[in-house]
Amino acid sequence: MTETIRFKLNGQPVTLDTDGDRKLLWVLRTDFGLTGAKYSCGIGVCGACTVVVDDKAVRSCHTAVRDVKDKDVLTIEGLAPDAASGKLHPLQQAFADLGAVQCGFCTPGMIMTAYALLKKNPDVTREQVIAGMENNICRCGAHQRIVQAIESAAGAGKRG
Amino acid sequence: MEDKSVATNNAHDPAHDLSRRNFMQSLGGGVVILFSATAPKAGFAQEQPKQQPKGKPAGGGFGMGGPPPDLNAYLRIGEDGKVTVFSGKIEQGQGNTTALAQMAAEELCVSLASVTMVMGDTALCPWDMGTFGSMSVRVFGAQLRSAAAEARTILLEMAAEWLSVPPVQLQIDDGVISAVDKSKTVTFAELAKGQKITRALEGKAVTHTLAEFSVMGRDAVRVDAVAKVTGAAKFTADYSFPGMLHAKIVRPPAHGAKLKAADASEAEKMPGVTVVREPDLVAALAADPEVATAARAKIKVEYELSSGAAPETVDEKTIFDHLLGNLPKPQIPANEKSGDLAEGEKASAEVFEHSWRNGYGAHAPMEPHAALAKPEGDGMTMYISTQTPFPAQNQVAGLLKLPPEKVRVIAPFVGGGFGGKSSGDQSNEAARLAKATGKPVLVAYTREEEFFYDAFRPAAIVKIKSGVDAGGKLTLWSYDVYYAGNRSAEMFYDAPHKQQQVYGGPMSFGPNAHPFQTGSWRAPGANLNNFARESQIDVMAAKLKADPLDFRLKNTSDKRARAVLEAAAERFGYKPAPAPSGRGIGIACGIDAGSYVAEIAQVALDAKGAVVVKKVVAAQDMGVVVNPAGAKMQMEGCIMMGLGYTLSEELRFKGGRILTTNFHDYKLPRFSWLPEIDAFPIKHDDLEPQGGGEPAICPIGAAVANALFDLEGVRLHEMPFTPERIKAARKG
Numbered sequence: 001m002t003e004t005i006r007f008k009l010n011g012q013p014v015t016l017d018t019d020g021d022r023k024l025l026w027v028l029r030t031d032f033g034l035t036g037a038k039y040s041c042g043i044g045v046c047g048a049c050t051v052v053v054d055d056k057a058v059r060s061c062h063t064a065v066r067d068v069k070d071k072d073v074l075t076i077e078g079l080a081p082d083a084a085s086g087k088l089h090p091l092q093q094a095f096a097d098l099g100a101v102q103c104g105f106c107t108p109g110m111i112m113t114a115y116a117l118l119k120k121n122p123d124v125t126r127e128q129v130i131a132g133m134e135n136n137i138c139r140c141g142a143h144q145r146i147v148q149a150i151e152s153a154a155g156a157g158k159r160g
Numbered sequence: 161m162e163d164k165s166v167a168t169n170n171a172h173d174p175a176h177d178l179s180r181r182n183f184m185q186s187l188g189g190g191v192v193i194l195f196s197a198t199a200p201k202a203g204f205a206q207e208q209p210k211q212q213p214k215g216k217p218a219g220g221g222f223g224m225g226g227p228p229p230d231l232n233a234y235l236r237i238g239e240d241g242k243v244t245v246f247s248g249k250i251e252q253g254q255g256n257t258t259a260l261a262q263m264a265a266e267e268l269c270v271s272l273a274s275v276t277m278v279m280g281d282t283a284l285c286p287w288d289m290g291t292f293g294s295m296s297v298r299v300f301g302a303q304l305r306s307a308a309a310e311a312r313t314i315l316l317e318m319a320a321e322w323l324s325v326p327p328v329q330l331q332i333d334d335g336v337i338s339a340v341d342k343s344k345t346v347t348f349a350e351l352a353k354g355q356k357i358t359r360a361l362e363g364k365a366v367t368h369t370l371a372e373f374s375v376m377g378r379d380a381v382r383v384d385a386v387a388k389v390t391g392a393a394k395f396t397a398d399y400s401f402p403g404m405l406h407a408k409i410v411r412p413p414a415h416g417a418k419l420k421a422a423d424a425s426e427a428e429k430m431p432g433v434t435v436v437r438e439p440d441l442v443a444a445l446a447a448d449p450e451v452a453t454a455a456r457a458k459i460k461v462e463y464e465l466s467s468g469a470a471p472e473t474v475d476e477k478t479i480f481d482h483l484l485g486n487l488p489k490p491q492i493p494a495n496e497k498s499g500d501l502a503e504g505e506k507a508s509a510e511v512f513e514h515s516w517r518n519g520y521g522a523h524a525p526m527e528p529h530a531a532l533a534k535p536e537g538d539g540m541t542m543y544i545s546t547q548t549p550f551p552a553q554n555q556v557a558g559l560l561k562l563p564p565e566k567v568r569v570i571a572p573f574v575g576g577g578f579g580g581k582s583s584g585d586q587s588n589e590a591a592r593l594a595k596a597t598g599k600p601v602l603v604a605y606t607r608e609e610e611f612f613y614d615a616f617r618p619a620a621i622v623k624i625k626s627g628v629d630a631g632g633k634l635t636l637w638s639y640d641v642y643y644a645g646n647r648s649a650e651m652f653y654d655a656p657h658k659q660q661q662v663y664g665g666p667m668s669f670g671p672n673a674h675p676f677q678t679g680s681w682r683a684p685g686a687n688l689n690n691f692a693r694e695s696q697i698d699v700m701a702a703k704l705k706a707d708p709l710d711f712r713l714k715n716t717s718d719k720r721a722r723a724v725l726e727a728a729a730e731r732f733g734y735k736p737a738p739a740p741s742g743r744g745i746g747i748a749c750g751i752d753a754g755s756y757v758a759e760i761a762q763v764a765l766d767a768k769g770a771v772v773v774k775k776v777v778a779a780q781d782m783g784v785v786v787n788p789a790g791a792k793m794q795m796e797g798c799i800m801m802g803l804g805y806t807l808s809e810e811l812r813f814k815g816g817r818i819l820t821t822n823f824h825d826y827k828l829p830r831f832s833w834l835p836e837i838d839a840f841p842i843k844h845d846d847l848e849p850q851g852g853g854e855p856a857i858c859p860i861g862a863a864v865a866n867a868l869f870d871l872e873g874v875r876l877h878e879m880p881f882t883p884e885r886i887k888a889a890r891k892g
Contacts, residue, residue: 026450035398036391038575040526041607045823048526076391088389096385099793103253104388105395105526105575133831137823139526139576140253141800143834145793 007068009034010078020066024058025049027065028075036076036108040137047136050109051075057116076108079115090153091115100149102140110136114150124154190238190352191314193307194286195361234286235264235307237315241335241349243268243275245304248288248550249296250280251384252525252574252581254853255790256296258383262786263301266368266376267308268315269332270348272383280571282553282564290548292582292680294753294851297786302848309365318351370784370845379789384573393573396530396545397604404532404600405434406449407593408456410442411609415676415816417463426458435459436596443593445601470675472815476519479619483643486672488664490640496651496660501625504636504657508627511636512699516624516692517878520811521617521681522826527575528605529613531587533594539566540591545574547581556591567591578801579680583615607822615679616811618666620644622692626655632704634715641689643673648686648752648858652718653697675816682798683854686752687805687861691879694748694862698739698869707736708747708866720781720844724758725749727779727842732760739870744774746867748859753851755782759799761835761863763871769883771807773864778839778856783847795839795856802860803829807880 005016009032016031028034028051037060040048044059051060052074080089088096091111101107110133117132118124124132129150138146236244245264251257261275268275278284312332319337320327323344330337338345370377387393410422422442424435433455434445444455474482505511532543539562546552546569553569560567574581590603605613620643627636637655645665651658664673666684681687701711709729713722725747728734737743749758762775776799785791808827812819820826839856865876874889 022450030448041823043822092389095389096381099382099789101382101385101388102797103526103576104393104573107388108391111389130831137828139524139801139828141797143800143831144796144837
C-alpha cells in the first residue's frame with residue numbers, strides 16, 4: 001500500500017510515496033542510488049547492510065522503510081560530507097590507514113556499526129569493541145585490524 | 161607520430177593476428193610495453209572439471225581455456241606522463257592492485273600514486289586466465305617489473321638523446337629525468353608526447369636490487385582503501401542502468417532435480433513484472449528487486465527429483481564411505497616417490513596408520529555471485545563478480561553465439577572470491593535474460609542461492625602410513641589422498657621410503673562421487689593435506705615422547721622449513737615439551753605457492769567444550785616482500801578465515817539437497833574468536849616474491865589440532881573440531 005514517508009537521509013529531508021513494507025536497504029539502493037549498504041544475508045545476521053538510524057545501528061535488510069518515518073538515517077555515503085575533498089571520518093581514515101579493509105564488501109556495515117558503538121560509548125574498551133562488532137561478519141579475516149581501527153578512531157575522537 | 165617497432169611473436173592464428181592488429185591500433189600514443197605472464201607450471205590450481213556429475217544443473221566452472229596467448233598485459237606511459245598498467249587480473253580483497261602498482265612504480269621510479277591499475281576489463285586488458293593460485297605477484301608481478309624496467313630503459317635512452325647526456329649520467333625522480341648535476345631535466349610526459357612506441361618485453365632490462373628499493377618492500381596503504389571506506393567502491397550489484405530489471409530465477413529444491421511444469425499466471429498479473437519462461441530457465445523480472453522476489457514466489461513449479469550423483473542417504477556423515485566406494489584411478493607423482501615402501505616398513509621400529517578428513521565447505525564470500533548483462537547493439541556488456549573475466553567472456557559469447565569481442569566483461573571490485581568465483585552460472589543466466597527481454601538485467605544471488613550453487617570445497621580423505629626407526633628418524637611415508645589433490649602435499653620431511661597416490665583432484669572426480677559441484681577453495685586441497693601431514697607427524701612425535709618442534713627439525717633438512725619453524729618458535733617463546741603437556745600449544749609447518757609457513761597456536765576450551773584459540777604466531781618465508789603491510793594482512797586474514805574451516809564450517813546436505821542455507825547455520829569466524837595474531841614474513845631477500853594470498857591458511861587446522869592434543873591428549877581426525885567431535889574423540 002502506498003503511503004507518504006518522510007525522513008532525513010544523510011542530513012537532507014526526503015519524501016517518498018511508496019509501499020511502507022519495502023525494506024530500507026532496497027529503498028536506499030534502488031530509489032536513492034546509495035549502494036554503500038550491501039545485501040549479503042538478507043536475514044539480519046551479517047551486518048553488511050548496516051546503516052545508522054537516530055544514532056543506532058540497524059540492519060536495513062529487514063527494516064521496513066515505514067519504520068524510519070521522521071527519523072535520521074545515516075549511511076556510509078553521508079558519514080564524511082567532505083569526502084570529495086579528501087577529508088574522511090576518523091573511522092574511515094583509521095580503517096584505510098590500518099588496513100582494516102580487504103574485499104571491502106562488509107566495510108560500510110562495519111564502519112556504520114562502529115560509528116553507532118562509539119556514539120554510545122566514546123570510551124570504548126577493546127572488549128566492548130569486540131562485543132559490539134560480534135554480529136558483523138567479515139569473511140576475509142580482517143578482524144584484528146578492524147578492532148585496531150575502531151580503537152584508534154575512538155582514541156582520535158577523544159583527542160580531537 | 162612515429163611508429164618505431166611493433167614486435168610480435170608466436171601469433172600464427174589469422175584471427176588472432178587480426179585481433180592483435182586491432183588491439184595494437186587501440187593502444188594509442190605514448191610508450192607501451194607488451195608482456196606475457198605465464199604460469200610457472202601447467203596444471204597448478206587450474207584444474208578444471210573433467211566430468212560433470214550426472215543430473216547436475218547445467219553450467220558451473222568456466223572453461224579455463226589453454227595457456228595464455230603471446231601477451232597478456234601491458235604497461236603504458238601515456239602522453240601525459242601517467243603510468244597505466246592493464247591486466248586481466250581482478251581485485252577480490254587480496255590487495256594485488258596495490259602490490260602490482262608498487263612493483264611498476266618501483267621500476268619506473270615514480271610514486272605509487274602515479275600508477276593507475278586497469279584490471280579485469282576484457283575491452284581494455286589483454287587476455288588473462290584468471291586470478292587464483294596466489295599468482296598475481298609471484299608470476300604476473302615478476303613480468304610486470306621487467307616490463308616497467310624496460311620502459312625505464314627506453315625512457316632513459318630517449319632522455320639521453322633529448323638532453324644530450326649519456327644514460328648512465330641520468331637519474332629519475334618521480335617521473336622527472338635529470339642529469340646528475342640537475343642542470344637539465346625532462347619529464348616522462350615530455351618524452352612520451354607525440355610518440356607511439358610499442359615494444360614486446362625482451363626481459364633484458366635489469367630490475368632494481370633490494371638496496372635500490374624505494375617503493376617495493378615498504379608498507380603501502382591499499383590503493384583501494386579510500387573507495388572502500390567511503391562506500392564509493394562499486395561491486396557488480398551496485399551498478400544500475402535505465403530500464404534495468406532485477407531477475408529472480410526459480411530454483412530447484414535439490415541438485416539433480418528437473419523442472420517439469422511451471423505456472424506463472426499469477427506472477428504475470430503483477431504490475432511491472434515480466435516473466436521469462438524457457439525449458440530450463442524460469443524467472444520473474446521487475447525494476448524493484450522485492451517485487452521480483454514476490455513475483456517469483458507466485459510461480460508454481462513442479463520438479464522431478466532424481467537421485468542424481470548420490471541418493472539422499474548420502475549426507476555429511478556417510479559421504480566418506482560413499483566417496484571411497486567410487487574411487488577414480490590414482491596417479492603416483494614421480495617426484496614424491498623414492499625408496500621402497502616395504503623396505504621402509506622393515507626399517508621402522510613403529511608404524512602408524514591414520515586417516516584424516518574434512519567435509520564439504522562453502523566459500524561464503526560476503527558478496528554473493530552477481531552478474532549484470534546490458535545489451536549494446538548486437539553485443540552485450542557484462543558486469544560480473546568473477547575471478548575469471550576472460551573465460552566468462554568466452555562462455556557468454558558461446559552461449560549467445562557471438563564472437564568474443566562482442567561481449568565485454570568487466571569485473572568490478574569482487575567482494576571475496578576464495579576460488580568460488582572462478583565458477584558460477586549467474587553470468588549465463590543474466591545474459592540469457594537480457595537477450596530475452598532486450599533490457600539490462602541484474603542477476604544477484606540471494607544468500608540461499610549462494611549456498612546452493614557454490615562450487616564447494618570437496619569432502620576429502622587422506623590416509624597415511626608412516627614409520628620411524630628406534631632413533632626417531634622417519635623411515636616410511638605412504639600418502640594416499642582422495643578427492644583433494646596433492647597441492648601442498650610435498651614431503652619436506654626426510655623420509656627415505658615414500659610414495660604418494662592421488663585419487664582425483666579438488667575439481668575432478670568420478671561420475672558418482674560428489675552429489676553437487678565442487679571446486680577450488682582458497683589453496684585447494686592444501687588445508688587438508690597440511691592437516692593430515694602435520695597431524696601424522698605430531699602423532700609420531702607424541703608416541704616417541706619427543707618434543708614436536710625437535711622432532712620436526714630432526715627430520716627435515718629443508719632449510720626454508722627449518723627457518724620458518726625456528727622463527728615462529730623464537731617469536732612465540734616456545735619451550736620444548738613432549739605432548740600432551742597440558743599447555744595447549746601446537747605447531748604446524750607447510751609449503752604453498754612457493755612460500756613456507758610455520759604456525760604455532762595456543763588453545764583452550766570454553767565452558768561449552770568449544771575450542772578457543774588464544775594466540776597464533778606465524779612465520780612466512782615468501783621471498784622478497786613487496787608490501788609488508790599487505791603481506792601481514794593476508795597472513796592474518798588467512799589465519800582468521802582458517803579458523804572457520806578448522807572449528808566450525810561444515811555443509812549439511814542429503815544427496816543433492818543442501819540443508820545449509822545461510823549464515824545462521826554456517827558458522828563463520830566472529831570477532832570474539834580473534835586470537836592474538838602475530839604474523840610476519842621472514843627475510844629471504846635472494847628469492848623472488850612468492851605467493852602470499854593463500855599459504856598461511858594451510859597449516860592453521862593442523863596447528864590447532866596439535867594444540868588440542870597438547871592440551872588434553874585428544875586427537876581429532878576430522879575437521880572442523882566441533883564440541884561434538886571433541887567429545888567423541890575423547891571416548892576414542
